[in-house]
Amino acid sequence: MASFSSLGIGSGLDLNTLLTGLVNVEKRPITILQNQQSDLKSQLSAMGQIKSAVSSLQSASDALKTSASFAAYTATSTDSSVVSASATTGAVAGSYKVEVTQLSQAQKVMAAFASGTTFSGTLKLELGKADAATATGFTANNSVDIDLTGKTLAGARDAINAAGLGVTATIINDGSGTGTPYRLVVTSQNGGTGNQIRMTGVAGLNYSAYAGTGGPGSKDANVAQSVAAQDAQFSIDGVTMSRSGNSVTDAIDGVTLNLAKQTTGTPVTVTIAKDPNSVSTKINTFVKAYNDLNKLLHDVTAYNATTKTAGDLSGDYSVRSIQQQVRTAAINTVSGSAGGYSRLGDIGVSLQADGSLSVDSTKLTAAISDPAKDISKLFTGASGVDGVATRVSQTAKALLDISGLVATRTDGINKSIRSLDDRISALQDRVSAIEDRYRKQFTALDTTIGQMNVTSQYLTQQLARLK
Template sequence: MAISAAGVGSGLDVGSILNQLMAVERQPLSRLQEQQKSYQSKLSAFGQLQSAMSKLQDAATALTKSSTFSATTASAGDTKAFTVSSTASAQTGSYNIEVSQLARAQRTATSATTAPDLSGGGSIDITLGTGTPKTVNLAAGGTLQDLRDAINAADAGVSAQIVNNGTVNQLVISSKETGAASAFKLEGFGGLSEFSFDPAAPAGDMVSVQQAKDAKLSIDGLAITRSSNTVSDAIEGVTLTLAKPTESETTMTVARNDETAKKAIDDFAKAYNELNSLIRSQTSYNAETKKAGTLNGDTGVRSIQSQLRGVFANPISGLSGATMLSDAGISIRTDGSMSVDSTKLASALADPSKKIAELFAGNGTVDGFAKTLETRIKDMLATDGLLTSRTDGINRTIKSFDSRIEAFELRLEKVQARYSAQFTALDAAMSSMSTTSAYLTQQLANL
């Protein structure tokens, strides 16, 4: 088979000529790819825009919740005796608290000097409160560890552990819950008869380490009894965690906590400013460098920007308190960003007549600023919303470029094949002509 390479016969740099010709042919393809790349950049920019809008929507949602503006904080006069926490449902005010007794779990143990004899085996009935006894069995020759494990597996409302006091191993049996109702009775049979124990009349080899007791306290002079040291149902919205008895009455205070609202408003302003900054950056145009932002001139972005700014353009009619953001120390700068005057905001939150919660959430009849913004963004981000419609259109355009680019690349392959065939033929013709010329030259020389 003959081996040929374009340009060998003619001496032409066919490879270079082909590359230059194809570079010219590829110029329209490069323009298509650049156009597609610009739409991909727009899609990415809209993705950033969607993320920033979702963040602003979440921040607006936080301002529509009543708990944001009704948060409370509670403090205890004697934190060594008890700690306290409160929720939005707690009423502000002061309470006199006196703790006289903590809730305790019953704890019973075997002798501190003599190890129990388990060689004969037997059974123990465990009765928790007024419940039905549960039986624990131990085979003859069983160990103290075996008895401990059997008690723990019985689901009798008690737990067992082994403690070495330095002289002997003691089996300690404890109620799983505190309170007088969690007291338990033990009745041993057979070789475990020495494990019998009645908290009402302690006797025998088992000893009482701790009695089951209810917590006792008074709130503003009212006697309160609970089975647990965590008391969350005595004062609405307030949870007391008892740690030790008090020496006398001590004060517990529930006060307004405007820090939650302040933080929510600061977060809202931050999210709004991030979105505003993103829109300004993506739609900018630098006259000196003649460089435009990715979404410069995009009608969809201009519509989003206009709708968001329109939310704050006018006072809200129908509110009995504050009607403008400025009433809460919030202003919109000339560049569209939001500014919060913390001093004015604190003053407005402390003034009940301002009804700052309604300014953001509304009053049930009209929507506040945050509620209106939340709804507007939700509509824009919906499957049939403005943002989705715009990104769907961009995606369709990108896909159309894919098919156009694919078709153009197939055309280029054919063009390159045609050029290659033409130059191969030209090379062969020029090679033949060169051979003929050499032959004629030789024949003329012989004449």
């Protein structure tokens, strides 16, 4: 835009101030539209907050809408140094006597070597189980061939580790400095008699000391078993069991037993019980998400008498609709609930005057722990009837859907903002044109008056000479 700093020089009039005043009058419609646009942007921000709060409520509802959400149990042991336990989905309440007679351990095979040892040939390394019924006395479940030709002791170690069979090779040094101070130790990574080691094909590493139908196995003279493979052996309520590892996941449904050491004649008691804290936490999270949304909807529509300002979405139909839909989904009765609870108030979650939910922790804990009733049905529903969590989750999903109320209201606000952008741009072009026209007119006026002033001065001088 051209500068008006030279205006008024010819006429002596303050044309710049006059022009600025006239242009500001023309700009008033733009200011009004910009204020409207600012209000719309505040509404857009408020709708973004509502969208986030509805999404949080949906997540909290999803955590309560399946039966698995309520299948929370704790596992305790009278001596966790012997047996510790944890409960997962599928566990049921109960008490078990556990005795540990033997822990699982992994087999180790050790071969002694002198300094500077190199190998020749291909090592067949196998994992499996000693089996006297086979000709070799061993049934392999996995194997790998490793070329050790020309490899040093360290090279053999690295090649075995790189093979990925499920064994680990290390080197130890007894420090004697003479004879065979180095030991190549091959260890099965998993315990149990089903993960034993057999090595054949390379002199100094042969170990197949398993007696089958063909006779006893063999091993090189420098090779020996340093730790024998063994299974964990234990009993649960007098039933004897064995497993390859010390972490037992399939003896009691939904329960993992971690065997740490042998018992000494006194069984350990493992107790599985409902975990009311887990369910209570999920319900309290749901209530908080509901209350956060309720407060937000109130704040964006409220009128502050002190500041005399209204909320960004005051009088907005969409906010009232969201509030009504969510409240109906949460508060309405779950008809025919098979669990014995039909509404949130039955479990200590009550509606307050301000629309928020309040939790009576004592009543909630009692409801969760009541063996005669099933609190999960209130939230998940049953027999084709949706529960509270299911209803709220579906309502939130519908609100957030691309064609839902939150999205359509947001799109409407964005469309209004874009429309104002176009109107503001058109008005700014109009004001620019008016400024340019005024400037030309004022410049012409300034020039004319300046010329007249010059003529006046000339005539005044001439008249003065006639006196």
